[in-house]
Amino acid sequence: MTYHPKSDFMRVMIERGFLADCTDYQSLDEALVEGVVPAYIGFDATAKSLHVGSLIQIMMLRWLQKTGHQPITLMGGGTTKVGDPSFRADERPLLTPEAIDANIDGIKQVFAKYLDYGDETNRSSSSEAVGQNNKALMLNNAEWLDGLNYLDFLRDIGRHFSVNRMLSFESVKSRLDREQSLSFLEFNYMILQAYDFLELNRRYGCLLQMGGSDQWGNIVNGIDLTRRVLDHEIYGLTSPLLTTSDGKKMGKSQNGAVWLNGDMCAPYEFWQFWRNTTDADVGRFLKLYTELPIEECERLAALEGSEVNDAKIVLANEVTTLCHGAEAAAAAEATAREVFEKGGVGDDLPTLELTADEIGDGISIVQLIVRSGLAKSGKEAKRLIAENGAKMDDAPLSEAGLVLDAAALSTPIKLSAGKKRHALVKLA
RNA sequence: GGGGAGUUGGCAGAGCGGUCAAAUGCGGUGGACUGUAAAUCCACUGGGGCAACCCACCUAGGUUCGAAUCCUAGACUCCCCA
Known part of the structure; x- marks a missing residue:
């Protein structure tokens, strides 16, 4: 130019x-x-x-x-x-x-x-x-x-x-x-x-x-x-029509499109989307999607090795703040730190609340995985379990037939699909 | 109006009477390696169900012991002629 x-x-x-x-x-x-x-x-x-x-x-x-x-x-x-x-x-x-x-x-x-x-x-x-x-x-x-x-x-x-x-x-x-x-x-x-x-x-x-x-x-x-x-x-x-550097269309995550309305994509998921930006895109995205000064964008983009993760956190915070407000961004970041750095749980994780009625005599683990959004179908949930990708409170689930009753859910449980996707299940 | 070709899983695209839930590629997911990255490698990948099992190759019928594959009708698309 x-x-x-x-x-x-x-x-x-x-x-x-x-x-x-x-x-x-x-x-x-x-x-x-x-x-x-x-x-x-x-x-x-x-x-x-x-x-x-x-x-x-x-x-x-x-x-x-x-x-x-x-x-x-x-x-x-x-x-x-x-x-x-x-x-x-x-x-x-x-x-x-x-x-x-x-x-x-x-x-x-x-x-x-x-x-x-x-x-x-x-x-x-x-x-x-x-x-x-x-x-x-x-x-x-x-x-x-x-x-x-x-x-x-x-x-x-x-x-x-x-x-x-x-x-x-x-x-x-x-x-x-x-x-x-x-x-x-x-x-x-x-x-x-x-x-x-x-x-x-x-x-x-x-x-x-x-x-x-x-x-x-x-x-x-x-x-x-x-x-x-x-x-x-x-x-x-x-x-420009944006694609990520690895050639994918902008804006898809494992759950499909990343929506801007909070009721269709929770701030935590939104934050995660930006946090997971490919290294090569960080500088470009900072300039396009945040209002940080150019010099700051360039400084962050120049970070080497694992330090780019800091840049990605800034990116996620800035973009989430614009879209959902500073509070939501901070909450998302806090949850992410809790979950990924300490291996714990955070309030902002996607949460499935079940009533006693819904549980009845018990609810299958497969159903829980589907309903919490970690899998799209029962088949997919079972596959996940079979491949050792599904975890409950960080312990691999080995039995696809597992059924949980109300007592088992009396304290919230954390379900995970792989290393990055987590959800909470608790009683309403 | 007439003639021809086609409709297969998220997409692209094989299959043309049984061994077909269906080749292959892309995409997606899980795992290894890492930094919640990329690249690479391995595995999985239609749906429902705890399961037995059931539904599924455009739709509805039919022929067959047996159909994605054959027949009939319908819907939709493409091409050529008028």
């Missing part, structure tokens, strides 16, 4: 590794110097929570606000009804409108922790707020997509799109090359997303759309459309 930005925002993006590509570095940079730039990122409501894969976008919005600009979080209430086909091998199952609304409610919760939306009264404010402050805006594209009239839309918007060009986008090419079907419904997604950008520019003066590099095509479409319809020049900026 030879470009030297004048704006704080661009400087941070470049320094910290957020920048994959930008449609026009210089003009965007100048706009950022001149005044408050409203910028948006869209989030589709395909699940009740976002996961760490979206954290990089959230951090971009946070930096945007920190450097004096206005973040707009756009919920895809309308677009989720269509489903983004970009770089996907198959069609997503269609979600019901109710499910989408419920997902949006879940997703919204997390943003309040990262962005300042101002007072309730300001939150839904319209154009009035724009340019006057940099309070974040929470919007939903269902607002303008739900009521669209098909023919009007085709005539006003559709005429600006060339199917030839749409087919040439990398995001759908692989799908077509693999001879997988791409429904007309999905094919329209990029038009709707482009229209979002147009509407956000028209209504809120939004100048910039950000997103992962998989969104490049969709973003560029919005820029082109806005130029044609409104003759406004607006910008796009993408972040």
Whole structure:
């Protein structure tokens, strides 16, 4: 990167590794110097929570606000009804409108922790707020997509799109090359997303759309459309698509996706995810996911040998603090130290509470392992036991048929799967 | 509208009447080595059940002593022609 930005925002993006590509570095940079730039990122409501894969976008919005600009979080209430086909091998199952609304409610919760939306009264404010402050805006594209009239839309918007060009986008090419079907419904997604950008520019003066590099095509479409319809020049900026250094997709743990909502991924598990970062990723992640000064990130990343573990603890603490608060981070760290350094138990371990009713005459150890989340199925639990990977209070379980009664559970027991995954079981 | 090909475990992809829960690769889990790292090596890896055992190769029927494999109908996908 030879470009030297004048704006704080661009400087941070470049320094910290957020920048994959930008449609026009210089003009965007100048706009950022001149005044408050409203910028948006869209989030589709395909699940009740976002996961760490979206954290990089959230951090971009946070930096945007920190450097004096206005973040707009756009919920895809309308677009989720269509489903983004970009770089996907198959069609997503269609979600019901109710499910989408419920997902949006879940997703919204997390943003309040990262962005300042101002007072309730300001939150839904319209154009009035724009340019006057940099309070974040929470919007939903269902607002303008739900009521669209098909023919009007085709005539006003559709005429600006060339199917030839749409087919040439990398995001759908692989799908077509693999001879997988791409429904007309999905094919329209990029038009709707482009229209979002147009509407956000028209209504809120939004100048910039950000997103992962998989969104490049969709973003560029919005820029082109806005130029044609409104003759406004607006910008796009993408972040690299993150994989860990060992080539895996960002954000998976043994229990699946690492969610940002606390009720779907406990702070302790969240903390563990970061604590287990691969050595090679520590520096990169510190810059992207924490707000520690660059020099500090680099110092920590340079630690040698087992000392990088200290850097990983800092990383876990910082990221967990942003997402769940300082208290939760401290509790997670305390539990981790207790469990891993002393081989004991900690309050923050995933805990399964059973009522006397549930136990009845006794409950099998296999069931306990499954219900505490250490195995996905009974078969898996039994396999674990057979391979000596399952432990109860640190003693290997040898008997898969073991049944525990209420008396055996009168004091909490610790179940372990391997060396790293632990859970507590106790009476409610 | 007509013709052809296909649908197999988390994914990719073999199998084409019994020895098939089903090759192989990826992914995942456990173990060894370590630093709660990476790389490497070893093992395991469809589901339910404490177990006996049961369910399972798109769906529903059928033929067979016996079907993922054959037949019929249906659903979905891809290709070619109009």
